[in-house]
Amino acid sequence: MHPIPPPYLTRRGFIKTTGAAGLVAGMPMLAAPEARSESAPAQAVAEPAHSSSASPQPAADTLRALASKKGLLLGTAFCHEAFRNDPGYGGVLAREFNCLVAENSMKLCDIQPERGAFDFTVPDAMMTFAAAHDMQARAVPLVWHDALPPWAEGKTFPRQEALAILREHIFTVMKHFRGRICAWDVLNEGLSDSGPGLREEGPWFHSIGSNYVEEIYHLAHEADPQALLFYNDYAMDGMSDKADRCYLWLKELLARGVPIHGVGLQYHVKLEQHPDPADVTRNIRRLNDLGLSVHITELDVWLPAQSTAEHLHQQAAVYRGVIETALAARKCPVVMLWGFTDRYSWVPGTSGGTYDQALIFDSDYHPKPAYAAIAAALS
Numbered sequence: 001m002h003p004i005p006p007p008y009l010t011r012r013g014f015i016k017t018t019g020a021a022g023l024v025a026g027m028p029m030l031a032a033p034e035a036r037s038e039s040a041p042a043q044a045v046a047e048p049a050h051s052s053s054a055s056p057q058p059a060a061d062t063l064r065a066l067a068s069k070k071g072l073l074l075g076t077a078f079c080h081e082a083f084r085n086d087p088g089y090g091g092v093l094a095r096e097f098n099c100l101v102a103e104n105s106m107k108l109c110d111i112q113p114e115r116g117a118f119d120f121t122v123p124d125a126m127m128t129f130a131a132a133h134d135m136q137a138r139a140v141p142l143v144w145h146d147a148l149p150p151w152a153e154g155k156t157f158p159r160q161e162a163l164a165i166l167r168e169h170i171f172t173v174m175k176h177f178r179g180r181i182c183a184w185d186v187l188n189e190g191l192s193d194s195g196p197g198l199r200e201e202g203p204w205f206h207s208i209g210s211n212y213v214e215e216i217y218h219l220a221h222e223a224d225p226q227a228l229l230f231y232n233d234y235a236m237d238g239m240s241d242k243a244d245r246c247y248l249w250l251k252e253l254l255a256r257g258v259p260i261h262g263v264g265l266q267y268h269v270k271l272e273q274h275p276d277p278a279d280v281t282r283n284i285r286r287l288n289d290l291g292l293s294v295h296i297t298e299l300d301v302w303l304p305a306q307s308t309a310e311h312l313h314q315q316a317a318v319y320r321g322v323i324e325t326a327l328a329a330r331k332c333p334v335v336m337l338w339g340f341t342d343r344y345s346w347v348p349g350t351s352g353g354t355y356d357q358a359l360i361f362d363s364d365y366h367p368k369p370a371y372a373a374i375a376a377a378l379s
């Protein structure tokens with residue numbers, strides 16, 4: 001199990017072809033992912049807004065219907081450019097998934113491109129689609145060292161100013177989406193990759209100091225006391241050194257009363273380096289033991305660019321293992337894929353073309369073996 005190293009080579013160059021009780025009391029939630037019940041009723045599969053060229057399964061057998069029967073939120077990253085331009089995209093999205101997350105449009109560079117000026121256009125379009133199709137939504141990320149707009153990139157602010165910036169950002173965004181987001185990734189990728197301590201890149205660590213983490217969780221809790229607040233990171237899906245460090249760090253933050261309710265395991269894995277499901281199970285169990293919920297937040301399984309039928313079958317087994325692990329866990333009620341069709345995936349760009357085909361539909365929206373494997377895990 002080895003991490004896929006950052007940095008992400010592209011920021012927006014993602015398109016291969018073109019380049020809690022319930023969740024939160026009072027939330028209009030359809031499923032109850034923080035309190036999964038095997039007898040949860042299946043969700044109706046809403047009519048897609050877009051036409052779909054691919055309808056491989058009758059409605060009762062869609063991944064969405066199967067996941068909903070298990071009380072699992074099975075979601076995907078939402079690629080707005082594809083949604084807007086590709087008539088095949090929205091239909092598959094609504095048919096197969098019951099949860100969405102914006103792939104890019106809620107990151108600081110997109111949602112606050114000018115300091116103090118917020119642009120909700122794209123995430124609002126996603127939320128409208130989600131509401132129209134009875135889908136839930138996660139939100140990522142409120143604070144990250146990456147995806148910064150020019151006004152923040154490479155900057156260090158006086159401490160009070162940095163805190164004021166984050167306060168305004170967190171309050172404005174959380175209030176805008178209040179009651180409609182089942183989990184917020186407050187901090188993304190805050191831990192160092194190379195050793196103990198926090199990642200120091202980006203403006204927030206240097207401007208505020210290492211206690212910026214507790215500050216932002218308290219701000220998020222103040223902005224919306226009902227919201228579920230997550231920490232999200234990669235290379236800690238199984239029992240890695242980083243997973244150990246994360247576990248101890250979260251334990252300490254919880255002991256200090258920092259309002260953190262869950263952990264997002266990104267689960268970007270290469271076929272040849274994916275973690276042993278038994279290790280993922282152990283990792284989830286110890287996080288659950290801390291009282292934390294776990295969500296798989298960005299699952300994709302990278303294949304070598306020149307992949308074979310055998311690779312596709314091995315990939316299917318990895319997807320199946322993740323779903324089975326989540327279902328067997330005490331509290332892992334959400335699995336989000338980082339996209340669903342190889343037509344739109346960050347993998348070729350970020351890997352410099354050495355990896356591809358990480359998702360469960362091919363570039364023509366045909367289901368790959370991984371699709372059937374997930375369906376089998378959910379059946």
Ligand code: XIL
Pocket residue numbers: 008010011012013014103104188266298346
């Ligand atoms: C990626 C997007 O998929 C790309 O389109 C973008 O160019 C870079 O960011 N971990 C994260 C996600 O938390 O936000 C990243 O998304 C993938 C890795």
